[in-house]
Amino acid sequence: MAPTGTDAETGMKAVEAGAYRAAMAGVASAVHLVTTDGPGGRAGFTASAVCSVSDAPPTLLVCVNRSSSAFAAVAQNAALCVSTLSAGQGEIAASFGGGTPQEARFASGRWYELATGAPALEGALTAFDCRIVRRTEVGSHDVLFCEVVALSEAGTGDALVYADRRYHSIPVGMVPAAQDAA
Numbered sequence: 001m002a003p004t005g006t007d008a009e010t011g012m013k014a015v016e017a018g019a020y021r022a023a024m025a026g027v028a029s030a031v032h033l034v035t036t037d038g039p040g041g042r043a044g045f046t047a048s049a050v051c052s053v054s055d056a057p058p059t060l061l062v063c064v065n066r067s068s069s070a071f072a073a074v075a076q077n078a079a080l081c082v083s084t085l086s087a088g089q090g091e092i093a094a095s096f097g098g099g100t101p102q103e104a105r106f107a108s109g110r111w112y113e114l115a116t117g118a119p120a121l122e123g124a125l126t127a128f129d130c131r132i133v134r135r136t137e138v139g140s141h142d143v144l145f146c147e148v149v150a151l152s153e154a155g156t157g158d159a160l161v162y163a164d165r166r167y168h169s170i171p172v173g174m175v176p177a178a179q180d181a182a
């Protein structure tokens, strides 16, 4: 029998969850609010696990923990909006980041709708309004493939970044595009 924590087939030592999270804490990421509304109710959570998949059709993926208080509403509504946060929005990121009752999360911030009825946050750098077109269970999370059906006007300002378990801001729009720099 393979020693505890070792894969029986490969003999490789399993990576412990705490070590994985510690390594991930060093990975800087953009911060988003993922929100939904519809027959399953209004709900939302803070997310860093958001990634662009394709531009034809425009598709994002969002990873949501099935134990999240927002999960049932997101799954039932099959629609969500991803609001990418700007530098001044760390407080609302913390409020949507767990522990606060769902309706209290929406008490701060000003909200508007694009196409699906999911709330988009005013002052975000951008908002991607999406229909969930596919869902796959991976470990504790569902990976949601989300077709983008509407976009907000591009916002301006610095970006909010999460790294080392803290929020930071980074300037954006300061670097000249490649063709301008030539």
Ligand SMILES: NC(=O)C1=CN([C@@H]2O[C@H](COP(=O)(O)OP(=O)(O)OC[C@H]3O[C@@H](n4cnc5c(N)ncnc54)[C@H](O)[C@@H]3O)[C@@H](O)[C@H]2O)C=CC1
Binding pocket: 020, 021, 022, 024, 025, 048, 049, 063, 065, 097, 098, 140, 165
């Ligand atoms: N992808 C996710 O589900 C994330 C969940 N969180 C949750 O927010 C809370 C605070 O997190 P931190 O202060 O950053 O400390 P932490 O030590 O729990 O997490 C460090 C890093 O590990 C990753 N991570 C944490 N929990 C994860 C999970 N369940 N699944 C996949 N990746 C995970 C994230 O990249 C996170 O920034 C924790 O409850 C954590 O579970 C935070 C970031 C991402």
Ligand SMILES: Cc1cc2nc3c(=O)[nH]c(=O)nc-3n(C[C@H](O)[C@H](O)[C@H](O)COP(=O)(O)O)c2cc1C
Binding pocket: 031, 044, 045, 046, 047, 048, 049, 050, 063, 064, 065, 067, 068, 069, 070, 093, 094, 096, 097, 098, 099, 100, 162
């Ligand atoms: C910076 C940050 C990023 C997070 N990213 C994700 C994520 O991508 N997916 C996820 O399911 N939870 C993520 N979480 C955790 C959820 O925001 C939080 O667990 C969620 O609001 C559920 O908590 P609740 O059950 O109290 O509602 C993140 C938390 C923080 C603070």
